[in-house]
Amino acid sequence: xxxxxxxxxxxxxxxxxxxxxxxxxxxxxxxxxxxxxxxxxxxxxxxxxxxxxxxxxxxxxxxxxxxxxxxxxxxxxxxxxxxxxxxxxxxxxxxxxxxxxxxxxxxxxxxxx
Amino acid sequence: xxxxxxxxxxxxxxxxxxxxxxxxxxxxxxxxxxxxxxxxxxxxxxxxxxxxxxxxxxxxxxxxxxxxxxxxxxxxxxxxxxxxxxxxxxxxxxxxxxxxxxxxxxxxxxxxxxxx
Numbered sequence: 001x002x003x004x005x006x007x008x009x010x011x012x013x014x015x016x017x018x019x020x021x022x023x024x025x026x027x028x029x030x031x032x033x034x035x036x037x038x039x040x041x042x043x044x045x046x047x048x049x050x051x052x053x054x055x056x057x058x059x060x061x062x063x064x065x066x067x068x069x070x071x072x073x074x075x076x077x078x079x080x081x082x083x084x085x086x087x088x089x090x091x092x093x094x095x096x097x098x099x100x101x102x103x104x105x106x107x108x109x110x111x112x113x
Numbered sequence: 114x115x116x117x118x119x120x121x122x123x124x125x126x127x128x129x130x131x132x133x134x135x136x137x138x139x140x141x142x143x144x145x146x147x148x149x150x151x152x153x154x155x156x157x158x159x160x161x162x163x164x165x166x167x168x169x170x171x172x173x174x175x176x177x178x179x180x181x182x183x184x185x186x187x188x189x190x191x192x193x194x195x196x197x198x199x200x201x202x203x204x205x206x207x208x209x210x211x212x213x214x215x216x217x218x219x220x221x222x223x224x225x226x227x228x229x
Contacts, residue, residue: 032214032215034217034218036220041204041222041223041225042222042223043117043119043206043207043208043220043221043222043223044157044206044208044218044220045220046217046218046219046220049215049217051215090156090157094214100147100159100162101147101218102159103156103157104156105155105156106155106156
């Protein structure tokens with residue numbers, strides 16, 4: 001069965017510093033990996049996805065994620081954090097023949113001014 | 114980008130009422146739609162998956178007769194919470210995706226349901 005883990009409930013970063021939000025996954029076969037962001041009382045917004053190809057994937061709002069097959073990780077990164085990046089971030093995985101996506105529990109990102 | 118519209122955004126009603134939530138894909142054909150429930154400061158709990166024209170597949174522990182899902186067209190799915198009770202109060206979010214395993218899900222803005 002597929003699963004995804006976000007080990008950090010919350011990450012605090014000073015504005016202007018680089019940020020990393022961690023994600024590891026378990027899936028049979030090739031993984032399809034996604035990152036979403038959720039602002040208060042809103043649905044999830046798609047940030048980026050990894051399907052195949054380059055391990056470094058670039059997405060919306062300056063975010064990127066690095067796929068590491070040996071470590072089964074897909075960490076979200078941004079070189080310079082903005083206060084407006086403060087939100088709840090979800091990592092998700094789809095694998096095998098199942099069409100549904102499994103979400104991690106979410107990581108709350110706080111960017112400190 | 115792909116747009117999913119969810120309506121209403123907020124519902125407050127009395128216990129015993131049935132509530133219908135609509136989810137529409139505005140600029141793409143949604144072959145699959147998903148319904149989630151999110152508790153405060155918690156992750157999303159998948160309730161059911163529906164494919165256009167067929168019965169929804171419910172996750173374990175989700176009552177089919179309580180949460181009725183209809184996906185009658187490639188752009189519309191509805192979730193009806195029947196005879197709602199206070200414990201059904203939650204944030205319900207729909208998502209839709211097009212054909213193809215590499216397609217991401219696009220989410221509606223959610224519906225805050227409050228049962229008095």
